[in-house]
Amino acid sequence: xxxxxxxxxxxxAKKAAELGEVPVGAVVVKNGKxxxxxxNLREKFSSPTAHAEIAAIEAAAKALGDWRLxxxxxxxxxxxxxxxxxxxxxARIAEVVFGAYDKRAGxxxxxxxxxxxxxxxxxxxxxxxxxxxxxxxxxxxxxFKSLRD
Amino acid sequence: xxxxxxxxxxxxAKKAAELGEVPVGAVVVKNGKxxxxxxNLREKFSSPTAHAEIAAIEAAAKALGDWRLxxxxxxxxxxxxxxxxxxxxxARIAEVVFGAYDKRAGxxxxxxxxxxxxxxxxxxxxxxxxxxxxxxxxxxxxxFKSLRD
Numbered sequence: 001x002x003x004x005x006x007x008x009x010x011x012x013a014k015k016a017a018e019l020g021e022v023p024v025g026a027v028v029v030k031n032g033k034x035x036x037x038x039x040n041l042r043e044k045f046s047s048p049t050a051h052a053e054i055a056a057i058e059a060a061a062k063a064l065g066d067w068r069l070x071x072x073x074x075x076x077x078x079x080x081x082x083x084x085x086x087x088x089x090x091a092r093i094a095e096v097v098f099g100a101y102d103k104r105a106g107x108x109x110x111x112x113x114x115x116x117x118x119x120x121x122x123x124x125x126x127x128x129x130x131x132x133x134x135x136x137x138x139x140x141x142x143x144f145k146s147l148r149d
Numbered sequence: 150x151x152x153x154x155x156x157x158x159x160x161x162a163k164k165a166a167e168l169g170e171v172p173v174g175a176v177v178v179k180n181g182k183x184x185x186x187x188x189n190l191r192e193k194f195s196s197p198t199a200h201a202e203i204a205a206i207e208a209a210a211k212a213l214g215d216w217r218l219x220x221x222x223x224x225x226x227x228x229x230x231x232x233x234x235x236x237x238x239x240a241r242i243a244e245v246v247f248g249a250y251d252k253r254a255g256x257x258x259x260x261x262x263x264x265x266x267x268x269x270x271x272x273x274x275x276x277x278x279x280x281x282x283x284x285x286x287x288x289x290x291x292x293f294k295s296l297r298d
Contacts, residue, residue, distance in 0.1 A: 048216040048240035049198070049207055058198055067197040082265050083235025086256070090232055091197035105270060107235070113270055116231050119263045121254060 001097050005029050005075040006132045009099070012039040012052065013077045013139050019044060023139045026052035026076035028060035028069065028093070035072070036060030052076060053084035057091050069093050077136040079106035079129060085116040089123050097128045099136025150246050154178050154224040155281045158248070161188040161201065162226045162288050168193060172288045175201035175225035177209035177218065177242070184221070185209030201225060202233035206240050218242050226285040228255035228278060234265040238272050246277045248285025 005027055012025025016039040028036040038055020042048065053076050061067050073095040074088060080098065085107040088096055096108060096117075106112030109129050117124050154176055161174025165188040177185040187204020191197065202225050210216050222244040223237060228251040237245055245257060245266075255261030258278050266273050 042216050046214050046216050047207055047210050048218070049203060049210075049236055050216075051239075054198055058196060061196050061198075065195050067191050067195050067199075069197070081235055081239065082256075082268075082270070083232050083239055086230055086232025086235050087198055090200075090230065107231075114263070114265070114268045116263070119231075121231070121262055 001073065001095060001128050001131075002029075002032075003097070003131055005034065005073070006077070006097065006099065006136075008034060008037065009052075009075045009077050010132065010135060010139065012037055013136070016040045016052070017139060017143045023143045024052040024076065024078045026056040026074060028056045029073045029075065030060070030064075030069075030071060035063045049083065051081065051084050053080055054087055057087050057093070061091065067091065073097060077139065078102055079108050079112055081105040082107040082114070082116060088125060089116065089121050092123045093125050095126045095128075097131050099130070099132050100140060101129060101133070150222070150244060150277050150280075151178075151181075152246070152280055154183065154222070155226070155246065155248065155285075157183060157186065158201075158224045158226050159281065159284060159288065161186055162285070165189045165201070166288060166292045172292050173201040173225065173227045175205040175223060177205045178222045178224065179209070179213075179218075179220060184212045198232065200230065200233050202229055203236055206236050206242070210240065216240065222246060226281075226288065227251055228257050228261055230254040231256040231263070231265060237274060238265065238270050241272045242274050244275045244277075246280050248279070248281050249289060250278060250282070
């Protein structure tokens with residue numbers, strides 16, 4: 001875990017906000033290098049799967065030419081939802097680092113809806129939650145405030 | 150629920166098998182019409198997200214021009230994994246009909262790994278499991294037997 005990669009995830013989340021998308025950004029890292037990145041584009045693509053993590057995972061798999069992201073870490077500004085946590089399991093990502101907890105849809109922590117990483121699937125990544133939490137929360141809070149104003 | 154739509158999901162699973170992919174097929178139905186379909190192409194695309202349900206959901210969202218698949222049903226030959234069950238929740242699909250249960254990765258039944266549809270997410274689809282179960286199981290069993298032979 002190297003929290004510096006959260007810088008890029010945060011920058012990607014801000015890009016999403018500029019486009020009017022719920023601001024979440026993610027990167028996939030292997031051997032100290034970013035090999036895939038993405039941000040939420042659900043509204044732009046009218047797609048329920050266009051989350052930051054899915055984009056970053058698909059880009060990383062393309063870069064490696066392999067659906068197995070063994071030895072990779074995923075950094076994301078918000079706790080993954082069940083779809084993204086499931087994609088992390090399917091891709092066998094070794095490590096997940098997330099910023100803000102998500103009580104409504106978060107699926108990687110016993111304090112959120114469910115912890116999919118301790119349910120008994122074949123693969124179980126290491127998880128670090130609440131990393132750069134305040135910055136990640138502020139991006140979301142600012143975005144939702146701007147929608148209300 | 151209309152089990153006839155499982156015919157098309159089964160046909161799509163067989164297409165996957167012909168391509169050497171784990172045979173799973175899926176369709177999304179709205180108002181009695183198939184609006185999206187897909188089959189597993191994980192190996193072809195080297196992508197951990199290229200499951201049948203994701204392809205069918207993305208095609209349906211594209212057809213409707215909306216990430217919200219309200220009032221839609223998803224028919225799939227195998228119990229959805231956590232990624233696909235999460236995509237079903239995110240897309241607000243009303244109803245899920247699946248064929249074979251999946252003890253290893255299934256995420257829509259208390260008898261499998263976890264039932265994501267009764268965990269407390271904002272959306273909870275109706276679920277019918279074990280529909281055309283024998284046919285769906287046989288496609289998978291034949292595929293894995295052919296790999297071993």
